[in-house]
Amino acid sequence: MIPAEFRYLCPSTVDEAVRMLVEEGEDAKVIAGGQSLVPVLRMRLAAPTALIDIGGLTELTGVRDDGDSLLIGAMTTHYEVQRDHLIHDHALLLKLVTDTVADPQVRHRGTFGGSLCHADPAGDLLAPALALDAVMIIAGPGGRREVPASEFFVGYFETALAPDEILIDVRVPKYTGWGAHYEKLNRVAQAWSIVAVAAAVQISGGTIAAARVGLTNVGSGPVRAVDVESALVGQPVSAISDAALLASSGDGYKDNLARVLTDRALTAAVAG
Ligand SMILES: Cc1cc2nc3c(=O)[nH]c(=O)nc-3n(C[C@H](O)[C@H](O)[C@H](O)COP(=O)(O)OP(=O)(O)OC[C@H]3O[C@@H](n4cnc5c(N)ncnc54)[C@H](O)[C@@H]3O)c2cc1C
Numbered sequence: 001m002i003p004a005e006f007r008y009l010c011p012s013t014v015d016e017a018v019r020m021l022v023e024e025g026e027d028a029k030v031i032a033g034g035q036s037l038v039p040v041l042r043m044r045l046a047a048p049t050a051l052i053d054i055g056g057l058t059e060l061t062g063v064r065d066d067g068d069s070l071l072i073g074a075m076t077t078h079y080e081v082q083r084d085h086l087i088h089d090h091a092l093l094l095k096l097v098t099d100t101v102a103d104p105q106v107r108h109r110g111t112f113g114g115s116l117c118h119a120d121p122a123g124d125l126l127a128p129a130l131a132l133d134a135v136m137i138i139a140g141p142g143g144r145r146e147v148p149a150s151e152f153f154v155g156y157f158e159t160a161l162a163p164d165e166i167l168i169d170v171r172v173p174k175y176t177g178w179g180a181h182y183e184k185l186n187r188v189a190q191a192w193s194i195v196a197v198a199a200a201v202q203i204s205g206g207t208i209a210a211a212r213v214g215l216t217n218v219g220s221g222p223v224r225a226v227d228v229e230s231a232l233v234g235q236p237v238s239a240i241s242d243a244a245l246l247a248s249s250g251d252g253y254k255d256n257l258a259r260v261l262t263d264r265a266l267t268a269a270v271a272g
Contacts, residue, residue, distance in 0.1 A: 006048055006051050036110075069173045074116075074117075094172070096180055096181060098112075116152070116159070127224075133212075140165035181266075195218055198215075208239070228244060231246055
C-alpha cells in the first residue's frame, strides 16, 4: 500500500527539528532509519501529516567517551554499534544484542535511538538499555532533559517522549571487563525475539560481584530481573541456576522460557 500524503521536512540542527515538531503539531513524526516507521506508514497504521527526517543530523551519530560513561548518538546505526570499539570495550552487551537484530540491510539503516523510541516490546535493545541503567537525553521546546530507562519505557510501543521531543543521546555507564551474553529465542534466524535475556556479569576473585539482567518480550515493555541480580551478588558461579529460577514474566509459558534463557545467558556471560 502507498502511505497517506505527508509533508517531508529536513532540519539541519536538533533545535530546528524541535521547532518543526512544535510548528507541525502532534500529528507530525520524526523519522530516523525508517525501518519500523515506513512499514507502519505503508500499512496505513499511522498517517502523520509531516515527517521530520533527522537522518541529516550528523551531531546525533557516533559514540563518545564521557568519562565513566559512553554517549551513544540516537542516529548511530545498528551497524555502527556492532563495530564501535568503545562499545566493544565498555558495553559489550550492546554489541552482542545488536548482532542479533534483523539482517545486515536493516542494521545499516536502523538506528539505536529509533529502536528505543519505537518501544516494540519484542525489540532487542530495550532490555539491555534497562539492565545497563541507560539514561535518555531528550531535546524539546523547553530545553534538554534526562530520563532513566526505567522511566522511559512506559508501555506497549509507548515511551516518556512528548510529541514535540527528540531523543538525541543515550548515556550508558561503562561496564569495562564485564562478561556479557544475549540469549535470544526466535523461530528462525533474523526473526524477532519470542523471549530473550540480556545478561552482564562482573566476576571478582571467583565470585559474582555484580549482575545485570534484562528480559525481552515478556510484557508490554522490557523487564529487569532484579531478584535474579540480587540473588547473585557475592555468590559463586554455581549459584546461577538457582538464581535464574527467580526470573519471572507473570505468564506460565514465558516464565519457563525466561528462567531457562536466564540460566543460559548468565552461564555464557561468566564464561566470557
Ligand atoms: C525486516 C525487519 C526485521 C527487524 N528485526 C528486528 C529484530 O530482530 N530486533 C529488533 O530489535 N529490531 C528489529 N527490527 C527493527 C529495527 O531494529 C529498526 O531499526 C528499529 O526498530 C527502528 O529504528 P529506525 O531508526 O529505523 O526508526 P524509525 O523506523 O525511523 O522510527 C521508529 C519510531 O521511533 C521514532 N523515532 C525514531 N528516532 C527517534 C528519535 N531520535 N527521537 C524521537 N523519536 C524517534 C519515530 O518517530 C517512529 O515512531 C526489524 C526491522 C525490519 C524492517
